[in-house]
Amino acid sequence: MVLNTVAAIGRVALGACRATGALALFAVEGVSHIFRPPYYPRRVAAAFAEMGFFSLPVVALTAIFTGMVLALQASTALSRFSAESASASLVVLSVTRELGPVLAGLMVAGRVGAATAAELGTMRVTDQIDALSTLSTVPMKYLVAPRLLAGILALPLLVVVADILGVLGGFIIATLKLGFNGPIYIAATLDHLEVADVTLGLVKAAVFGFIIALMGSYQGYNSRGGAQGVGAATTMAVVSASVLILAFDYVLSELFFVR
Amino acid sequence: MNASIPKIRVRGLSKAFGDKVVLDGIDLDVQPGTSMVVIGGSGSGKSVLLKCILGLIEPDSGRIEIDGRDLLGLPTRAQAELRASIGMLFQNGALFDSLPVWENVAFGLLARHRVTRAKARDRAAEVLSQVGLAASVGDLSPAELSGGMQKRVALARAIAAQPDILFFDEPTTGLDPIMGAVIDGLIVDCVKRLGSTAVAITHDMASAQRIGDRAAMLLKGKLVWQGAAAQLMASGNPAVDQFTHGRREGPIQMELRR
Numbered sequence: 221m222v223l224n225t226v227a228a229i230g231r232v233a234l235g236a237c238r239a240t241g242a243l244a245l246f247a248v249e250g251v252s253h254i255f256r257p258p259y260y261p262r263r264v265a266a267a268f269a270e271m272g273f274f275s276l277p278v279v280a281l282t283a284i285f286t287g288m289v290l291a292l293q294a295s296t297a298l299s300r301f302s303a304e305s306a307s308a309s310l311v312v313l314s315v316t317r318e319l320g321p322v323l324a325g326l327m328v329a330g331r332v333g334a335a336t337a338a339e340l341g342t343m344r345v346t347d348q349i350d351a352l353s354t355l356s357t358v359p360m361k362y363l364v365a366p367r368l369l370a371g372i373l374a375l376p377l378l379v380v381v382a383d384i385l386g387v388l389g390g391f392i393i394a395t396l397k398l399g400f401n402g403p404i405y406i407a408a409t410l411d412h413l414e415v416a417d418v419t420l421g422l423v424k425a426a427v428f429g430f431i432i433a434l435m436g437s438y439q440g441y442n443s444r445g446g447a448q449g450v451g452a453a454t455t456m457a458v459v460s461a462s463v464l465i466l467a468f469d470y471v472l473s474e475l476f477f478v479r
Numbered sequence: 480m481n482a483s484i485p486k487i488r489v490r491g492l493s494k495a496f497g498d499k500v501v502l503d504g505i506d507l508d509v510q511p512g513t514s515m516v517v518i519g520g521s522g523s524g525k526s527v528l529l530k531c532i533l534g535l536i537e538p539d540s541g542r543i544e545i546d547g548r549d550l551l552g553l554p555t556r557a558q559a560e561l562r563a564s565i566g567m568l569f570q571n572g573a574l575f576d577s578l579p580v581w582e583n584v585a586f587g588l589l590a591r592h593r594v595t596r597a598k599a600r601d602r603a604a605e606v607l608s609q610v611g612l613a614a615s616v617g618d619l620s621p622a623e624l625s626g627g628m629q630k631r632v633a634l635a636r637a638i639a640a641q642p643d644i645l646f647f648d649e650p651t652t653g654l655d656p657i658m659g660a661v662i663d664g665l666i667v668d669c670v671k672r673l674g675s676t677a678v679a680i681t682h683d684m685a686s687a688q689r690i691g692d693r694a695a696m697l698l699k700g701k702l703v704w705q706g707a708a709a710q711l712m713a714s715g716n717p718a719v720d721q722f723t724h725g726r727r728e729g730p731i732q733m734e735l736r737r
Contacts, residue, residue, distance in 0.1 A: 346573055347573035354535075
């Protein structure tokens with residue numbers, strides 16, 4: 221009885237180690253193919269368009285509404301301490317350091333992580349990945365490396381847009397609804413903002429982009445068992461990417477902002 | 480090429496998935512310029528055999544020689560080069576649905592020979608005509624084609640780089656008998672024109688006799704019979720007879736439960 225329990229715990233632990241190791245190997249192989257020829261600029265461009273350009277609407281809407289609600293919450297909460305004037309700083313710091321990268325990451329994980337897993341999963345179960353190997357093409361290089369590179373490049377650019385639109389959303393609510401003076405609000409926004417706040421937010425974004433592309437590719441590439449397997453891979457890609465984004469958000473914040 | 484060295488020589492090839500033995504000491508020779516048909520029931524390990532030679536699955540033990548060179552003993556790059564001389568027709572075509580037909584056909588050329596896209600496109604049209612398709616088909620996406628046309632495109636893709644060796648995984652499965660005969664005819668033409676060595680796996684007896692010079696039967700991971708393809712229907716081997724004539728009674732017991 222006791223032995224069974226120990227065995228079960230051991231099995232779970234071993235399974236977790238194996239999965240983590242397999243993911244790490246997959247990541248290393250994928251990244252190594254980014255640097256070794258042949259290169260597939262067309263594939264990178266296609267993945268970049270899918271991840272960056274076509275994610276713009278959803279990220280833009282998310283950022284604007286987040287900025288709006290932040291301004292509203294900040295001014296009503298800060299008014300209890302008679303500190304409404306700090307609203308602008310609170311909005312811009314929250315958006316650039318935290319909410320821009322995280323919310324853009326989560327939205328793109330839902331959009332692109334799922335699509336990547338479904339596409340690669342279908343290619344796997346219909347032998348298209350095997351077919352690539354028989355046509356002098358390394359599947360990891362052709363399918364995975366361009367997506368990883370595109371993820372690292374696209375997310376920071378999306379987050380630049382999200383930062384600007386998030387602040388704009390805050391500005392709109394602050395001036396139109398809460399009675400802030402426009403130029404003063406903008407001055408207050410820039411007053412306490414440091415370059416590091418933005419750049420470290422963008423570094424986070426690059427990491428999140430990598431995580432999204434990696435989890436989508438990994439789950440799709442290793443999917444098994446027909447339509448159901450592809451469905452499971454898609455779910456796992458979104459869930460695991462989302463959880464990893466939040467976990468790495470904490471780790472990176474601790475590294476960057478706590479001194 | 481010296482005829483005494485087989486194009487493909489397989490010795491003692493074994494592969495198990497977990498405790499399920501799929502290939503159990505396979506010995507197989509395919510002479511240059513000939514066609515070998517491997518028959519066997521579903522799950523007898525036919526596909527795994529091809530995938531081991533293609534390097535898509537790593538065998539547990541055994542030797543695979545191509546032109547007398549030990550494939551598994553070579554460094555990865557040399558292995559990839561040898562395998563680049565093998566064209567493969569997958570069971571369901573495995574066409575890249577994100578690419579138009581012509582890019583599917585020219586994929587291997589674009590990947591390997593660094594030809595320009597315009598040249599690759601011309602070559603694709605040429606190969607498409609060899610399998611009886613108009614050049615205009617090249618602009619369609621694979622999803623717009625019927626099953627028979629998809630098979631033709633997949634065949635065109637497999638032969639586009641003029642490989643020394645061609646593998647066919649159940650080329651007629653899922654096609655009506657007439658289309659099956661047409662595809663078989665194209666396969667025989669292509670293999671003859673290229674002078675390639677071919678290995679086909681199938682459980683379609685008519686197809687096996689049309690394509691093959693020689694035949695072998697795989698049963699439970701072992702090769703139980705080898706002989707001329709023309710003798711398939713009268714091999715004298717009870718297991719082969721049962722299989723080729725589709726009898727329920729005989730030495731082969733279907734495992735309904737695993």
